[in-house]
Amino acid sequence: MDPLKTTIPKRVKGLDFKAAEQLTRRLLLHDAALPVYSLLPPTPPSPTVTAFLQPTGFSVLPSAVDPASKGHTGLTPRYGVPPARADNKRSQIRFLISVLAVFVDAHPNPNPVVVDFCGGCGHVALVIAAVFPQCRVYIVDGNKVALSIAKERAKSAELRNVQTYHTTVQNFSLRFDIALALHGCGGASDAVISAAVRTRAALIVVPCCVGAIVTSRGSVTGAAISHKDSVLDIFGKAKIDWHVPRSALFRSLFREGDYDCLAKAADFGEHGVDDWRKISKALLEWDRLQWLREGQYHARLAKMRPLSCTPKNDVLLAWPRTYSSSFQPEWPLDGLANGFVRDVVEGSVLNGLGLAEVTEVERMLQNLVCDANSPGVYRSSAGAGKRRRKVVHAVAESMGLWHRSDGRGTQRSVLVRRTPHWPFFLDTYVGVGGPIIEAISAAFVSKVPEHLADRRVLVRGRPHHITIVSPVEYGCLDSQYRTDRAACLELVSQQLFGTSLKVMGLGRVQRSAKPSTLVSWDGNAVEDTTSYYPNDVKHEVFFVVIEWPEAQQLRGQMGLPVKDLHITLGFTEKDIHNCRKDLNTLIYPVSSEYKLTVP
Ligand SMILES: C[S@@+](CC[C@H](N)C(=O)[O-])C[C@H]1O[C@@H](n2cnc3c(N)ncnc32)[C@H](O)[C@@H]1O
Structure with a gap:
């Protein structure tokens, strides 16, 4: 059975499944929000790592570091991994070692300090210390008993490059080079990401659930609604920054309560997983990843292998842009994981x-x-x-x-x-659809290759529209437009009803495989990996070029720059954004005028 495709009943306490499904569908309609999974670059050839990655790898290490081992005398067996889970734990560790090998190999420091945050009794950290003797390994955890077991196991395995720190992630202040965290509870994963960013370290984080945090007001997701709260960690004391969604991109797409809804859907255990809930979790991870990219990081999302080693198998991998110029490989795309996302999107839409x-x-x-x-x-x-x-x-x-x-x-x-303002609408963006837009589209769609037009219908649905204010722009608008959505829509419809838009002809943009560059909130160039396609596929998008002076005037009034207004008619895989769609792109110029009247 395909491990990505398990389907288990949807009823889960506290989760409004219907709302979560609708929200996920709405988010997935935005290309930039669509999670893209990468495959890891090949593990560098090192004799120790290669020997460990063999199926019998654990036998080359001291038995005290093996999660399947019952341990030596003095180790408390009740903290060992039960036999039923030992194989999965071994697979998780093997996967993390193969990733870490890539990061250690490329790191400017030949003896990097690796911190296993939320490291518990040292299942991952001890193997790291044994396989990478050149690294210093710190285990940070708020649980004293777990750390004492880690210490005992390290002693028994005669590892001298391990130190334990009994503290919370938020309070750990030493410098380090690489952060690793496997299933840190709830917001602890966010705390690890923040700790790594603070010290400009690389990070490998396999996030867990988001429900295991106690807040002053109840659930973590309850706190998340305010978008600006802090929550307590599982120890009930140290605060974790909890500004959600994290990225500007997702902030622009979310409405009040959306994060709460998505987080609940993403908060599955070993049971209750289905396609929707996996996609919900992928979206949460994509938000964390976008936040890293909007800052000073390169970041990739990957799936652990084998996929069955844990249901929470999404991995965030990130490294500072200053890391090493050799360490910016064009990571191949993960066909299986992306295929799964695509199936759900197409299936859902x-x-x-x-x-x-x-x-x-x-x-x-x-x-x-x-x-x-x-x-x-x-x-x-x-x-x-x-x-x-x-x-x-x-x-x-x-x-x-x-x-x-x-x-x-x-x-x-x-x-x-x-709606009273129809055909103008305000979803996560301000747009206009309706019969006139459909009539314009119908005049051109026969000139678009059929499979590209079909693809648009499949991903976007049949109706056409003109985006007047994009989702990202809407998120940046003055709060008066965002808090009073009805007034915003009223303003748009009042100013644009009855005006004329000029159709200039059919435009086309083609894009090669190379990622393009965007500018982030801090003014730095960011690689636009959302428009990143495999080398052998040429992407193109067809659209109607529109001139509409009143709409440009309205945008100016809202503080937005001039936009290339258009109606998208078809595309190869997904739409191409961040490029001109103006008169220079015309392949079939015509000129006609349509008055936008109330239907
Ligand atoms: C599910 S266990 C994972 C342990 C280990 N990474 C593994 O996979 O074997 C989660 C661990 O995170 C620790 N933890 C959770 N929140 C923490 C925080 N804010 N600071 C430090 N440790 C934390 C817990 O004490 C626990 O040991």
């Missing part, structure tokens, strides 16, 4: 709901709600079934329409209507 049914509902809503002469309201027939209601909700949402379920039991139905 359309296929999962049934492509034919989605198309039918889209046509129906177009005719009954969107078209100029339509009644503007649609109610599904009572008792149409849960699945049908789900399709209607999803399609209405993707068309920027207002939708709500009402009635009970067999009388339950979905009501869909235009």
Whole structure:
């Protein structure tokens, strides 16, 4: 069985699964939010590491460092890993050693200090000390008993390069070169990332759940709602910075309460894992990774191998941009993990709901709600079934329409209507859709290669739109626009209803494999790995180039620069952002004008 594809019942206490699923689907519609997994570069050839990575590797090390060993006299067996979990623990350690070998090999310090944060009784740290005798290894943990076992095991294995520190991650202040953390509880992973950033160290972090933290107000996720709180760690004392979402990108995409919802979905144990929840966790990790990238770090997300060694198998790998110029390999993409993400995205957006049914509902809503002469309201027939209601909700949402379920039991139905501002809508971005935009799109879509247009429909849904304010821009707007969303939409519709937009023709952008460079919040260049594609695939996007002076004026009023307004018609794999989509990109120029009237 494919270990990525386990499906287990969805009912979990405290989790609004439907809301989490909808949120995940909404996030995955934004290319930049789509997690991209990399494969590790090859492990450098070192005799000790190579010997250890053999299937019999643990036999070349002192038995006290083996998690499967019952230990020598004096070791407390109740802290050993139970036999049923020993194989998985061994696999996790083997994987981490293969990653660490890459980092140690490239590190400017030939004798780097490696800290195993939340290292417990030393399962990982002791193997590191044995396999990399050139490194000094610190174990940091807030649990004194676990550390005393680690000390005893180190002594028994005659390891002289290990030191233990009984403190919390937040209070550890020594300098170090590489941070490692395997399943540190909850926000401890964030504390490890912060500690590494503080000392400009590289990091290898396998995050765990986010629910194992006690806050002054209850759950960690409860605290997360305020977006600016601190929480206590599992020891109930040391504060962990908990500003969530971490990255500017995700802050721009989240609404109040979203992080809470996503964190709950991502907080699965060995049971209760399904595709949605894995993707929710991947999104949380992608947020942490984006935050590192927006700062001074190169960062990659990877999946531990074998995938079955733990359900929490996402790994964050990051190193300062100053690390070593040789250590910026173009890491290959992880086909299996990315394929899984793609399957969920495609499944979620359309296929999962049934492509034919989605198309039918889209046509129906177009005719009954969107078209100029339509009644503007649609109610599904009572008792149409849960699945049908789900399709209607999803399609209405993707068309920027207002939708709500009402009635009970067999009388339950979905009501869909235009919002007062329709065809303008404010989702995570401000856009305009509707019949005029569809008419413009229809005039050009036949000139776009069919499979590219199909791909857009698959990823984005059928309706077309013009983005007036992008999600990232919306997140940066003055708070008056963000706190009063209705007023913001009112302003947009008031200024743009009845104005004319000029269609300039069909544009195209092609992109080669090379990652492009963006500028982050701190003014530094950041590699745009979200637009990073394998060498052998040429990516292109087709769009209608639009000139719309009133929309540019409105953007100026909001403090935003001029934008290349366009309607995306098709793309190879995903949309290409951060490039010009102006008159210079035209491959089929025409000129016509459309008045944006109330339908
Ligand atoms: C699930 S165990 C993982 C132990 C070890 N990394 C492993 O995989 O075998 C989590 C460990 O994190 C420690 N921990 C959690 N929060 C911490 C914090 N804020 N500071 C230090 N240690 C912490 C706990 O004491 C515990 O030993």
